Amino acid sequence: MTLADVAKMAGVSKQTASRVVNDSAQVTEETRARVLKCIEVLGFRPSALARQLNSGRSYTLGVVANAEIGYLTNGAAYVGMVRQADQLGYALLSKEMREFSRSSVDIMLNHLIERHVDGIIWAGPEIGDSHAWMNDYPIDDLPMPIVVINAHPRAGVDTVGFDNFLAGKNATRHLLSLQRRHIGHISGPMQRWVSQQRWAGWRAALEEAGLAEEQSCYVEGDWEVTSGGPSLRRLLDVCPQLDAVFVGSDRMALGVLHEAHRMGLRVPEDIAVMGIDNDPQSAYFMPPLTTMHQNTVLMAEVALRLLVRRISERRDEPYPAACAEAEATVLTHELIARESTLGKSTA
């Protein structure tokens, strides 16, 4: 059913039919009614495709992520984006990247350009130099704006994320404030920027406290629950007097709690455990897990609003009111203190 069919049936021109569809004022009530009836009868739906073709807007945003889109959504971030997009009248096109070579970046961008997305949320994790292309390939040359999530801030690129250095530092400070002096760290994969930042924060806090010699108490995990236990064991090998661990994710922290229990270590008496993420389940671990909360839903929403704003700006259009505030690029974290570091134990 095309607009032409409607027009023919109503005995008017395509243009008049188009005017009815778009609520133009220049149509007699009588004509409007007639056309509307024909639309109803024929079950006509305007083709967004055709519209997009000559308006140059698709009202579609591309989301580039990798398998971690799963973790994105663990924290419900993806839901946040979908919802926010919906509210602003956009749809989301999801693409997954499996590797981060320069050529696969190009493939991804081309896909999105071909599909005329109005803007891109770059949610791929920053692994090694996976974001380097943004330096030598000026983003302003792309036909649409990009907002990058949870990555190293860089000049000329809009980023929205957390200060993971500070989060790591504050987490460690919390352990220090509880008189722990042998504080180890189990990081996520160290090619990843987020992991590096948290690790650096941990080191900085130790240094600040004059405990520089503890900085070797560190093991690299993979962010999965399975790597928590083995990492704890390795950490104890390196650093037998360990009395606290700052773990790079709540999932790994669960593995740590599990293993500590099996080894007969009491948490927090023998060893305090601190996570980061604040998964909904962490409050129900045994003992409940102290952790650092980062509001990833908010991150997703802010990023999306910022993107929509940039899109409007490029076209010299006013942007939706909801997007006006979208300046915040570094979001705050929050300490959630629970029993895995605090006084009384349930173990």
Next chain:
Amino acid sequence: MTLADVAKMAGVSKQTASRVVNDSAQVTEETRARVLKCIEVLGFRPSALARQLNSGRSYTLGVVANAEIGYLTNGAAYVGMVRQADQLGYALLSKEMREFSRSSVDIMLNHLIERHVDGIIWAGPEIGDSHAWMNDYPIDDLPMPIVVINAHPRAGVDTVGFDNFLAGKNATRHLLSLQRRHIGHISGPMQRWVSQQRWAGWRAALEEAGLAEEQSCYVEGDWEVTSGGPSLRRLLDVCPQLDAVFVGSDRMALGVLHEAHRMGLRVPEDIAVMGIDNDPQSAYFMPPLTTMHQNTVLMAEVALRLLVRRISERRDEPYPAACAEAEATVLTHELIARESTLGKSTA
């Protein structure tokens, strides 16, 4: 940069340029090289939009879900869909439904029709009669095929999902096989089909064992970790001799374990706990959780392949080989036995 620009620069017609882009054989090597160079120089990218407009295919699939898209992806199902779609050359357009009235169904369908998606994965949960529209609104009248995930099978509709009745029954049978005789159930929200099925399976197993009088030992939860503890308490009120619980989700089961511990109940000595989902973390609960595994990634992949096959069939095209096997509509579950029901306890 349009094809016309390329053509002009190369001194050929648009059509010839188009032939080069599409690897048609009817072009001299020399011309091809020249056009390719111009494409390179101008940075030309073909517009998928324009292509779609006259081919009638968008190579885009719509995914309709609600907030539970988060849980979809918890189990990585969404990742499974994205990945499978990518392999088959499709992109995914995500839409969220917040309510399931008939009118919001229409809005959703219209959105997707307007955007010319080639097919739809309906992943909205079956709440009450939220899927009823499929009965009186013949799906075959829609301009594109639909595959429904994890819902009540119904005539004329392609569905892919699990036999939750049997899963519930087998879970309960497992508890029975361990000599438990007072087996309660904490369900998910009971307007939901999945919850009803699991509940019915639990009842059926009790009946089979001649324990019909235990069928009142049942409480409704909301699938979240927070509702586990309170539900356990209510269950004990109703049924003080309780010696086992079949819990409708691993998340709630975590809440149950936590609360049991606080109440001084030993798991599994005093009370056996069995979940369903097999979240990656469940093996690390204390004690490790016995659960029923459902491969939601596989579900997503099968559903997507089936959809692509239906799309091809409608157009009398051969379908990709990968889609040939996609007949299975009822997937199997698997019992994962761990310490929360088995002999020795770590508590």
Next chain:
DNA sequence: AAATGCAATGTCATCGGTAACATCTCGCCT
């Protein structure tokens, strides 16, 4: 040499809308 065939390329219409401009029909003013 004329006819034939095929490869290489060009022309035109089309997909489903919309912008820009043209036309038509009134009512109203001088």
Next chain:
DNA sequence: AGGCGAGATGTTACCGATGACATTGCATTT
């Protein structure tokens, strides 16, 4: 009455690609 202006409607071109068909040019055939 003639002219003007505004509201209602129609015409044409265009967005960026592709399909169908037309044309060109050259080698082969008879």
